[in-house]
Amino acid sequence: MKRTSIKKVFSVVIILTVIVSSLIFIFLPIARNTSHQTHWNLPQNYSITSSSLSEESFTPILEEEKSGVGTVTILNISYQEEGFTNYSSAVQYKELNDDISLGALNVTYNSTQFIxxxxxxxGDYLTNSFSDQNKILIxxxxxxxxxxxNSTSDVDGLAGYLIYLxxxxxxxxxxxxxxNTKLEEEDYAIKNIDSYPFxxxxxxxxFGELSSGTFIMDILFTYNITLNDWEATQGLSDDLTVSQQTENITAEYEYFFEIVSKxxxxxxxxxxIMDASDLYLNLKVIPFDRNQLTYTSLQLNGVIKNINQYSTDNIxxxxxxxxxxxNKSQFLLDFSSEFTVHFYKALxxxxxxxxxVEQFHIRxxxxxxxxxxxxxxxIVRCIIFEPxxxxxxxxxxYTQFERDISRITGEKGGLTITSPVLxxxxxxxxxxxxxxxxxNFQITIKDNFDVPLSGLTVELYYHxxxxxxxxxxxxxxxxxxxSTDQNGQINLAFLPKGIYAIGIYKNGDLEAVKFLNTIQPVYSFTTEIPHIPIVVIIFGSISIAIILIGIVYYLKSNKKR
Structure with missing residues (x-):
């Protein structure tokens, strides 16, 4: 009777051991998931309603793609050129020509004075203050x-009038x-003589029919002086390349104009009609934002000048x-300026x-x-390298503001992009x-025995x-x-070039993080996920050990009898 009780107890112990081992094996993944709550620290997903750009968010302030050049003004001029007092080809002015040739009428040029x-x-190309005035009105x-x-005997009566151009x-x-007395409009006239406004x-x-006299005539008029090819042009160099979200650059410019009048x-x-080669100018050049500019060189008609002798407060x-x-004199000022480039909301x-945007691969x-x-x-351009x-x-x-972005070249397997004007x-x-x-990527995921794993969840991350x-x-x-297929594989297609990361999950638990580069399309990753036969071996070993312990216990019990 006692031997039967011992057998029963031993059988119960073995059965309970098998049951407990099985429960441990079944609930092991749950326990591991509970104790491994930290997933790969990446953001949650967000749904979007639209992938289009918002035109309301980005508004241009440039009327034209030009740098503002500021103001040029005339301070004084020097011009001592007499006009024309007769027009000999006009038959109707023969009497006037006689007066001049006989000395009855003398017109002496005194001066041309700047008022x-x-x-x-x-030149200002911002929308709110736009001005494209390249003429100076003086x-x-x-x-x-x-x-x-008319007192000499040689003169048979004066013509009594003059013409002057x-x-x-x-x-x-x-x-x-x-x-010094202003003439009324009816006291003089502008007559077109062969299209010349005399x-x-x-x-x-x-003067009331005076036979002789002297007077001063002052002719006040306005006159335009034109600035041709007036612009501040940026030079492009490798120093303008930016690679960070916020970065300082130094841009160099040529400020140029050619001045002319007739x-x-x-x-x-x-x-x-020719260029006014004898019109000498005293002028002032006042660039916009002048206190943020560093002047490096000044040339007048191709001759380098000492910038310090011409610049006061950067004027x-x-x-x-x-x-x-x-007569087409040329002004050329070289300067540089500092800018801070920032990429808004850059990833x-x-x-x-x-x-x-199209099909499976057009992005x-x-x-x-x-x-x-x-x-x-x-305005300034920077250079962006897109690898x-x-x-x-x-x-x-293309650009949202329809600005030029045609300067894109290939370099080192990527693109060198000259930005639109900023x-x-x-x-x-x-x-x-x-x-x-x-x-493309072909990825195989294996356990710690290099056996492919199916049914794993994979998340793909880019930047x-x-x-x-x-x-x-x-x-x-x-x-x-x-998810990995029965061969432990996933195939990913139509991907941009670059470095990726994958998160490998089993039963919602992050098992591994691996990195990939599109330079290499095929990858095989071995993880620390246990191979299931190992668990079986462990469980079997435990069971055998319990059985052996039971046999030993049984033999000892028989000896005591």
Whole structure:
């Protein structure tokens, strides 16, 4: 009876041991999941309602893609060229020619004096303050001394009038004074003689039929001086390459203009209209944001000047003595300025959004470059190297503001992109590179015995965001669930170039993180996930050990009998 009880007890112990071991084996994954709550620290998924750019968020402030050049004004001029007092080819003025040839009428040129500048040249291309005025409107006074005499026997009566054409052209006569008295409009006339606008003045009627006399005539008129090819142009160099989300650059510029105005050539008769080579200018150049500019060189008509002799408070003054004339004289100022480039909402230092737009592989990468510090009137371009897109993958490029972004070249397997023009004051100037994603991965995941594992969940990450049809800093649209097949494989297609990470999950528990590069398309990863036969061996060993212990116990019990 006692032996039967011992057998029963031993049987019960063995059965309980088997049951407990089985429960441990069954609930082991649950226990591991409970004790391993820390998943790979990556963001949650976000749904999106639209993948289009918001035009309301980004507004251009440039009317034209030009740098503002500031103001150029005239301070004084020097011009001592007499106009034309007769027109010998006109038969109707024969009497006047007789007066002049016989000395009955003498017109002496005194001077041409600068009065003031009425309108400065201004180049400002911001929408709110736009001005594209490349002409300087000045006011001049041309002074003549006139003597008339009908007292000699050689003169048979005066013609009684004069005609005069200032040499500078075109002009707009505003006022005429005789001995400091302003003439009324009916006291003189502008007569077109063979299309030349001569002043006609009947002094005989004005002075009441005097036979002789002397008077001063002051002719006040306005006159334009034009700045051609007036612009500040940025030079491009490797120093403008940016690779960080916020980075300082130094941009170099050439500030240039050619100044010109016209006059009539000829001595006693009118010749052609040519550049006013004898019009010497005293002018002032006042660039926008001048205190943020560093001047490096100044050239006047190709001759290098000492910039310190011309610049005061970064205002350039050219004197009459510098022989800067209005016959296409050239002004060239080299300067540099500092800018801070910032990529708004950048995910990978430069680009902000990567999205699928067509089929399975046509994507767009969107950039939001901006200027957050620097001059407010100078446009600037920076250079961006995009390693993830090659020239054979690129399809198109465009900007939201329709600015030029045609300067894109291939380099080191990627793209060197010259940005569209940027200017401080805009939130950003969005631009897009449209490309085809052609890279693939074949990944095999194995356990710690190198046996492929099926049914594992795999999450794909790109730039620390779950990869999908839309990737940005704030939200993503991920791919659907990815699981390993019966061969432990997953195949991923139509991927952008670059480095990826995968999170490998089993029963919701993160088992491993692995990194991949599209340079290598095939990967095989061995994990620390236990091979199931090992558990079986362990369980079997435990069972055998318990059985052996039972046998030993049984034999000892028989000996005691």
């Amino acid at each position: 003031n500048t009425l309108v400065n040249a201004t 006011r001049l006074n041309e002074s003549l001394q006139i003597e008339f005499d 200032p040499r500078l052209t075109p002009i707009d006569i505003s006022e005429i004074y005789i001995d 002043i006609y003045f009947n002094y005989y009627n004005y 006059h009539y050539t000829g001595q006693t008769s009118i010749g052609s 350039i003054t050219i004197n009459v003595s510098d022989s800067f004339t209005a 990978d230092n430069t680009w902000a959004i990567d999205r699928l 767009e990468r969107i950039y939001f470059p901006s200027i957050i510090d620097g001059p407010s009137h100078l 993830s897109i090659s020239t054979n993958e690129m399809i198109d490029s 200017i401080r004051g805009e939130l950003a100037c969005p631009f897009v590179i449209k490309y085809q994603a052609i890279n 620390n965001k779950m990869y999908g049809t839309y990737i940005s800093k704030g939200r993503v649209q991920p791919l659907g669930p990815i």
